[in-house]
Amino acid sequence: MRRTILTAEHEAFRQMLRAFVAEEVVPVYGEWERQGHVPREFYKRLGELGIFGIEVPEEYGGAGQRTLTYQAVVSEELCRAGVSFGGSSVHAALCLPYLLAHGTPEQKRRWVPPAVTGELMTAIAMTEPGTGSDLAGMSTTATLSEDGGSYVLNGAKTFITGGLQADRVLVCARTSPPTPEDRRGGITILVVDARSEGFTVGRTLEKLGLLASDTVELSFSDVRVPVTDRLGEEGHAFSYLARHLPRERLTIALLAHAQASAALEFTRAYVAERTVFGRPVAAFQNTKFVLADCQAEVAAMRALVDQALTAYDTGELTAADAATVKLHVTERSAHVVDACLQLHGGYGYMREYPISRLYADNRVTRIYGGTSEVMRTIVAKSLGL
Structure with a gap:
């Protein structure tokens, strides 16, 4: 189904980002994982590309976009390649919004421009x-x-x-x-x-x-x-935290959806090439049924996160809405990624295959930003229970 929330500008951004990731991230990502962080200079490259400033007003050096949809594209492209931008996700998705929402004019002039360029993380x-x-x-x-x-x-x-x-x-x-x-x-x-x-x-x-x-x-x-x-x-910090938690939880749901979507694509390609008992793994009915279920799950997740993105951009995403989205998408994403790893067999457990990395990276989405148990408590309270 066609996604109505993405425009030609989003797709142009996607193609630019895809090329950058393929050229400058994928070849060295294994080294970054071994050292436990990305090189500090890499953040300045992200600043040059405008990744940090998408939602920052133009007066502070940003693009002035008032939408979270570009973050969805970033998550999808990184998961598609099986990589990440290291710890900068918190810088861009959480810290900058705090500075913009609660900083004084003097603080924003002091901190935001260098945060957009990657000079200040x-x-x-x-x-x-x-x-x-x-x-x-x-x-x-x-x-x-x-x-x-x-x-x-x-x-x-x-x-x-x-x-x-x-x-x-x-x-x-x-x-x-x-x-x-x-x-x-x-x-x-x-x-x-x-x-x-x-x-x-x-x-x-x-x-x-x-x-x-x-x-x-x-x-x-x-x-x-x-x-x-x-x-x-x-x-007043707790009220600020509460104000920003729906955004944080939605970005986690965006990541979990992107991980599930990437897992499905990795697996679709793998089962078409891998043979067992003289037949492609894709030829077995079990494989077809498992991936059909995964496709239905991913489509449902996408519909939910797209609706939540629209609600966020219009200021209508409530705390209960965000908890609902995070709970459902992270739980179902875990199911999809696990099923896809299973279809890889023993190779799925090897880190050289991106499904293995996705499996490990996906697990934390049900923990950070509020555990699934906390999300259930919030949703139950919204039901008057």
């Missing part, structure tokens, strides 16, 4: 070792100094994507303790300079998948952060 630090999805339970603190000119930051964060190479990190910290009436109050976002004294990048965490995307631990020991580097109002 960002990460966001919410999760702590003992809290997981319970962000209200964070214990990292930021205490106002006696002269009122800076915050003194102490604590630790974990699972920080892109934290190894980030120049600025959006750190969520408690500027006042929680109360029995409001556990979520008192959290503030500070845009912390990674060169600050007391700012330490800890272990690079070894993951099941997403091997070219660096994920680290961070710690803060009496890190001084100027008050002028506070993002938004003090104590």
